[in-house]
Amino acid sequence: MANEGAELAARLREGDLTAAPAVLNLVENRTPSAREAVVDLLKGVSPAALQGEAKAHVAGVTGPPGAGKSTLLSELVRAWRAQDRTVAVLAVDPSSKVSGGSLLGDRARITYDPEDRGVFIRSTAAGGRLGGLAPSTRAAAQALAVAFDVVVIETVGVGQSETEVAEVADTVAVIVQPGSGDVLQFLKSGIMEVPDVLVVTKADLGQVALSARRDLAAALRSLGRRDTAVVLVSSIAPVQGIDELVAALDAHREGLDLSARRLAARRASAVADFAAEHGERGLRALGGRRAAERWLAEQDPRADVATLAALLEARM
Numbered sequence: 001m002a003n004e005g006a007e008l009a010a011r012l013r014e015g016d017l018t019a020a021p022a023v024l025n026l027v028e029n030r031t032p033s034a035r036e037a038v039v040d041l042l043k044g045v046s047p048a049a050l051q052g053e054a055k056a057h058v059a060g061v062t063g064p065p066g067a068g069k070s071t072l073l074s075e076l077v078r079a080w081r082a083q084d085r086t087v088a089v090l091a092v093d094p095s096s097k098v099s100g101g102s103l104l105g106d107r108a109r110i111t112y113d114p115e116d117r118g119v120f121i122r123s124t125a126a127g128g129r130l131g132g133l134a135p136s137t138r139a140a141a142q143a144l145a146v147a148f149d150v151v152v153i154e155t156v157g158v159g160q161s162e163t164e165v166a167e168v169a170d171t172v173a174v175i176v177q178p179g180s181g182d183v184l185q186f187l188k189s190g191i192m193e194v195p196d197v198l199v200v201t202k203a204d205l206g207q208v209a210l211s212a213r214r215d216l217a218a219a220l221r222s223l224g225r226r227d228t229a230v231v232l233v234s235s236i237a238p239v240q241g242i243d244e245l246v247a248a249l250d251a252h253r254e255g256l257d258l259s260a261r262r263l264a265a266r267r268a269s270a271v272a273d274f275a276a277e278h279g280e281r282g283l284r285a286l287g288g289r290r291a292a293e294r295w296l297a298e299q300d301p302r303a304d305v306a307t308l309a310a311l312l313e314a315r316m
Helices: 006-011 017-027 033-042 069-082 137-144 182-188 207-222 242-254 258-285 289-296 305-315
Strands: 058-064 085-092 118-127 152-156 171-176 197-200 229-232
Touching: 017 033, 017 085, 017 118, 017 137, 033 137, 033 258, 033 305, 058 069, 058 242, 069 085, 069 137, 069 152, 069 242, 085 137, 118 137, 118 305, 137 152, 137 258, 152 305, 171 182, 197 207, 197 242, 207 229, 229 242, 258 305, 289 305
Parallel strands: 058 152, 058 171, 085 118, 085 152, 171 197, 197 229
Antiparallel strands: none
């Protein structure tokens, strides 16, 4: 396994989409030899190795359970493929208390053509993490972004705690269903500060959906986020709003300082990996999470996640 990470990185740099299953198997493997291989993988897909940032648009899709994330993703995947974009979906599901594995299995819930080699979908278990992401999600997204045009992270849907995706994705879409009282809950929980695009589902409900969009737009204005797009969609026939949503996601990505966003994501991932390994005691030894983040901000901006995490360990 010593060279597996470097070999997978080379395949991804060559645009080999068939490397995706092996990449996910590797980053989900918690053995010591696999962890060393993941270090090689991340070094091989770092900005230093690529001479720039990975090409993919990394999009986070989040929101409360039952809001229609998977149904919407089925339509988004179809729209992206119609534009000849390759798509990888990392769907984070609740964990089974029996097996520890993925409980719902988004490959069953997201409709796509299994013969289409331009689409890769993998469900992963959230484990004990409350931030909406699985432990392997960050590494997988960074790696697959080298070969695919779009990498989607669909969070577990745990409500108020799922803001971690904002640290990983270039663009975050928060999904809301009308008539659910989510506007008030989002304002209370801070989730309204997360989205780059807000998506109101079930446009077929008519006035109820229009009212939800109006309330959300007003809530965003009250937070000083007037420029955040609010898109009304329906994922059931007649499907509507999907092209507008794709355009809103693209517009946000085009307006980004991508290098700065990705640099922040790598540093956040390094802190998350360090905390997963050493816990709160390790963070306290560094002076706390904010102190660790400030110290990383002084390090080489080209450094990969594994290198940054190792630097934190050395500092501890």
